[in-house]
Amino acid sequence: MTRSLPTSVRSNATKAIPDPFRHKVLSVVRRIPPGRVATYGDVAALAGHPRAARAVGNIMKGCGRPDVPCHRVIAAGGRLGGYGGNEVLKRALLAAEGVVVSGARVRELDRVRWRGGPRRSPAASRTRRPRRKIRKT
Numbered sequence: 001m002t003r004s005l006p007t008s009v010r011s012n013a014t015k016a017i018p019d020p021f022r023h024k025v026l027s028v029v030r031r032i033p034p035g036r037v038a039t040y041g042d043v044a045a046l047a048g049h050p051r052a053a054r055a056v057g058n059i060m061k062g063c064g065r066p067d068v069p070c071h072r073v074i075a076a077g078g079r080l081g082g083y084g085g086n087e088v089l090k091r092a093l094l095a096a097e098g099v100v101v102s103g104a105r106v107r108e109l110d111r112v113r114w115r116g117g118p119r120r121s122p123a124a125s126r127t128r129r130p131r132r133k134i135r136k137t
């Protein structure tokens with residue numbers, strides 16, 4: 001016998017997504033710089049699951065955290081996608097960051113698309129001299 005989920009569980013559907021993936025997605029989205037955008041697929045790939053664009057969309061839909069710039073995540077081809085049903089707010093936030101939006105699409109997507117690049121730690125930015133091998137003769 002199957003039962004439908006209680007309303008309280010259904011409203012928290014994004015919490016059903018495994019925490020490690022959810023944390024990776026939120027971490028990737030926090031790294032998107034102002035004035036740049038990434039697609040749901042880009043975020044999924046950077047989080048280690050290139051075919052999980054829909055899951056990224058569900059995480060963004062239920063996020064609501066002020067420290068996560070969900071408005072910088074867009075649909076494929078530059079479409080704005082959803083923003084908790086408030087596309088006007090998403091358009092305004094992107095425009096305030098200098099992203100040109102025309103209709104329901106981001107213009108000049110190639111120029112403003114962020115693909116993540118390598119993450120560098122402060123230690124990795126320091127140059128190190130290679131160790132010299134000492135030969136015994």
